[in-house]
Amino acid sequence: MKGFQKAILRNNKIHFALIFVILIIIPEYAFSQNSLMTLSEIQKTKLYKSMEEALKEPDDVYRINLSNSGLTQLPPEISLLKNLQSVNISNNPIIELPNEIGDLENLQWVNLSGTNITNLPSEFSRLKNIIYLNLDGMTSLNVTSTLNKIFSLENLRELSMNEVYMMSLPSQISKLKNLEKLKLSRCGFAEITKEIGSLKNLLYLDLSFNELSSMPSSVGNLTKLQELYLGGNQLTALPEEIGKLKDNLKILGLASEQSESGTFVGNPIPKEEATKIQEWLPTTQIIFVWN
Helix, strand or coil: CHHHHHHHHHHHHHHHHHHHHHHHHHHHHHHHHHCCCCHHHHCCCCEECCHHHHHHCHHHCCEEECCCCCCCCCCHHHHHCCCCCEEECCCCCCCCCCHHHHHCCCCCEEECCCCCCCCCCHHHHHCCCCCEEECCCCCCCCHHHHHHHHCCCCCCCEEECCCCCCCCCCHHHHHCCCCCEEECCCCCCCCCCHHHHHCCCCCEEECCCCCCCCCCHHHHHCCCCCEEECCCCCCCCCCHHHHHHCCCCCEEECCEECCCCCCEECCCCCHHHHHHHHHHCCCCEEECCCC
C-alpha cells in the first residue's frame, strides 16, 4: 500500500513538473513566434544582407535588406524565416514573388519598389500584419489585381505607389480604415474617388503631378490631415469644404518640386482663388506659384 502511495506521489510530482514546464516554456515560445516589434525595436536587431546568411540562422532573422542585389528571383526558402518582420527587395529585376511569402505572418514592413513584379501572389492577402507597403516605380504591375489584394490588408498604415499608372483609384480604398499615409504621385489620375474622404485617420496625402482638374468635397472629411500635396495638377479651384481641415492641416502644396529640374510646378489656380483658400485655412502654410 505504501509503495502504491509512493507511486502516486511520484506521478503527481511528474505531473506538476510537466505543468510547470508547459506554463513557462510554451508562453515564451508563443511570444517568440508571434510578437510584433516596433520599427525602433526592429532596427536594433541584426540586419541580414543575403539569403545565404539569413538561412544559416533563420530563427534570428527579423529584418533583411536585399535591395540592389541583382536578384532575379526570391527563393521559396524565405518562408523559413518565420520571425521576419521587415523585408526590402527594392531595385531588383524580380518578376514574381514565391507563393511561400504568405507564410511570413509577422511581416510588417515590405519594400518592393523598383522591381519588375507584375502580380502579387494570392497568398499575399494572408499578410494581415503589414503596416507599410512600398510599390513605387513598379511600372509592370497589374494594378487592378494588386489593389484587390492590398484592400484586404486592413492594418495597413502607409501605402506608396508613386509612378504606378492607374486610370483611377477604386472606391474600395475605403477598406483601408487605418491608413495614415497615402502616396500616389505621378499615377496619371484624372479624378479622385469621393471615397477618399472615408480615410478618417489619414495624416499625409500626396496626389501631386497627376491630371486632376477637381477635388471631391469629401476631402473635407479628412479632419486629421496634416499634409496635402496637389502640385502639378490642373486644378483651378478647391471645394470650400477644405476649410474643415483648418485645425490640423499644416501644409497645403498647390505647387510641387520637379525632381529633375528642381523647379516648382503649380496649378492653374488664379491668385484670387488662392487668397480665398488661405482665408479658409488661416494657419496653413500654402505653397503656390503663378506663371
